[in-house]
Amino acid sequence: MLHTFSIIGLTAAAAAVGIIVHAIFKSTGMSRKNGFPNSPWNWPIIGQTLWFLQGPPKFYDMLASRGPTDAINSTSFGLDQLMMVSPEAMKWAGMKGPGSALRSLLPPRWDRVLGANSLMTTDNAHKHKRLRHAFGLSITKDVLGRCFPYIRQNAQTLINELAVETQNTNKPVEVYAASTRFAFNAIIFLIFGSRSKDVEVLQGSFETLFTTWLAGLGDYFVPEFMNGPFAKSMVARKEIVDILSGIMEERREGFAADDDTQEPDGLNNILFGNSGETLTDDEILDNILVLVFAGHDTSTATMCSSIHFWANVMSQEEKDLLNDEIERADGSNMAELLALPVLDAFLKEVLRMATPATGMFRKLNQDVEFLGHHVPAGTVLTLPFGTLMHNPDVFEDPHTFTIHRFLNKSAQDLKKHAYNYLPFGLGPHQCLGMNLARLEIKIFIFELLKSYAVVKSNMPSEFVGFPALIFKPKVKVFPVNEY
Numbered sequence: 447m448l449h450t451f452s453i454i455g456l457t458a459a460a461a462a463v464g465i466i467v468h469a470i471f472k473s474t475g476m477s478r479k480n481g482f483p484n485s486p487w488n489w490p491i492i493g494q495t496l497w498f499l500q501g502p503p504k505f506y507d508m509l510a511s512r513g514p515t516d517a518i519n520s521t522s523f524g525l526d527q528l529m530m531v532s533p534e535a536m537k538w539a540g541m542k543g544p545g546s547a548l549r550s551l552l553p554p555r556w557d558r559v560l561g562a563n564s565l566m567t568t569d570n571a572h573k574h575k576r577l578r579h580a581f582g583l584s585i586t587k588d589v590l591g592r593c594f595p596y597i598r599q600n601a602q603t604l605i606n607e608l609a610v611e612t613q614n615t616n617k618p619v620e621v622y623a624a625s626t627r628f629a630f631n632a633i634i635f636l637i638f639g640s641r642s643k644d645v646e647v648l649q650g651s652f653e654t655l656f657t658t659w660l661a662g663l664g665d666y667f668v669p670e671f672m673n674g675p676f677a678k679s680m681v682a683r684k685e686i687v688d689i690l691s692g693i694m695e696e697r698r699e700g701f702a703a704d705d706d707t708q709e710p711d712g713l714n715n716i717l718f719g720n721s722g723e724t725l726t727d728d729e730i731l732d733n734i735l736v737l738v739f740a741g742h743d744t745s746t747a748t749m750c751s752s753i754h755f756w757a758n759v760m761s762q763e764e765k766d767l768l769n770d771e772i773e774r775a776d777g778s779n780m781a782e783l784l785a786l787p788v789l790d791a792f793l794k795e796v797l798r799m800a801t802p803a804t805g806m807f808r809k810l811n812q813d814v815e816f817l818g819h820h821v822p823a824g825t826v827l828t829l830p831f832g833t834l835m836h837n838p839d840v841f842e843d844p845h846t847f848t849i850h851r852f853l854n855k856s857a858q859d860l861k862k863h864a865y866n867y868l869p870f871g872l873g874p875h876q877c878l879g880m881n882l883a884r885l886e887i888k889i890f891i892f893e894l895l896k897s898y899a900v901v902k903s904n905m906p907s908e909f910v911g912f913p914a915l916i917f918k919p920k921v922k923v924f925p926v927n928e929y
């Protein structure tokens with residue numbers, strides 16, 4: 447018995463040494479033949495992961511220390527990568543490179559959590575295009591207009607709970623839980639909003655099923671038989687899929703019976719819309735889950751970071767500008783809300799300073815000539831969106847928060863931001879839900895500041911760099927007339 451364990455132990459140790467030696471050789475630049483400079487912190491295995499985790503400003507300083515270059519070689523999370531630095535490189539990698547249509551490179555287990563038929567996990571460019579077209583129909587202006595009052599009402603309810611909690615505990619409140627709930631609810635209103643029964647079932651299973659399912663994305667290692675978060679996520683996923691399949695079946699029956707309660711919403715547009723596309727049920731289910739995943743953490747993070755910057759960072763002069771604008775506006779009109787210039791500049795600046803999706807990966811599917819260099823097939827391209835929004839050549843004093851950089855600017859001024867200001871990415875994989883994201887976050891901030899005073903506390907915000915960059919603030923929320 448002991449003998450067997452020693453053999454297993456020795457084999458495991460030898461394998462570990464082998465992996466480390468391999469990683470060292472791969473990551474010290476020996477395998478690089480593309481002529482781009484290496485990152486200064488090209489350490490074995492983790493490379494510059496540490497800088498990455500500390501957020502865009504520090505990461506930008508690291509990039510800048512290489513001097514002018516279009517791209518640098520790096521190692522992060524154990525992967526050799528070519529990181530885009532100049533806007534030209536970003537544009538090429540995001541829009542034109544042969545790898546641009548390929549899937550974003552995600553951890554292997556995500557294929558099973560998200561599903562193999564999703565537009566984030568498929569490596570078939572044609573299928574990706576087809577899925578994007580069909581799912582674009584779930585986020586039309588019409589659908590957004592229909593779910594606007596529900597999202598607004600939900601913001602009012604959740605924000606009021608924050609004020610009640612402040613009053614009851616007389617302590618700073620954690621904004622994260624309300625934001626995450628709000629972001630989830632918004633996606634459910636978008637896709638299922640036409641039937642309150644579906645909305646209720648799905649929103650009611652957030653804590654029990656959806657959070658368990660989403661937690662699987664953070665478990666990269668625990669073997670499935672040990673019943674860790676990944677294994678639990680798979681069980682929750684099956685239950686969610688059963689519920690969604692039931693909803694789809696009922697809607698199809700209703701449609702066949704010409705049930706006139708079939709109002710347009712995201713799901714009805716996908717099931718019965720005239721997109722000329724035929725999606726399999728697996729494709730519909732996997733992509734509904736991808737919308738929930740992609741739109742959940744990112745929007746939550748942006749709302750939390752917005753409140754962090756508002757309470758802890760923003761100047762009084764800028765706060766007055768935003769407060770004045772919100773005081774004068776009504777908020778029940780979607781078009782008016784979306785067009786408020788100070789609110790718009792505020793959100794743009796939050797997304798510049800602390801964009802939640804700091805970067806994305808693509809993989810080249812063939813050898814290419816790239817800005818005078820030969821880059822072999824298989825190279826992973828990194829698109830560090832968050833980092834490049836801290837480029838001082840484009841954004842003066844880039845590590846400082848100010849809404850003025852986006853206020854009263856001409857189209858010409860804003861043009862220089864192209865390929866430098868990319869909170870929603872670019873090219874074939876550009877964020878599909880950005881219109882919902884902008885709408886829901888503006889609603890949340892508007893409703894919060896319209897009726898409440900958000901007051902800085904003596905507790906600092908918690909900073910999290912990965913998987914979504916987020917400042918988690920603790921603030922006090924008082925009804926404005928009582929403060």
Ligand code: HEM
Binds near residue numbers: 550566633742744874
């Ligand atoms: C502030 C909030 C959000 C931010 C900052 C954000 C950012 C991003 C980024 C950077 C990407 C990758 C783009 C690329 O690879 O070039 C992405 C992809 C995506 N986002 Fe968002 N997102 C947000 C909210 C949402 C919402 C609310 C939804 C849906 C309801 C959504 C759905 C998606 C989907 C489906 C993709 C994958 C697109 C594809 O691979 O074709 N996102 N998002």
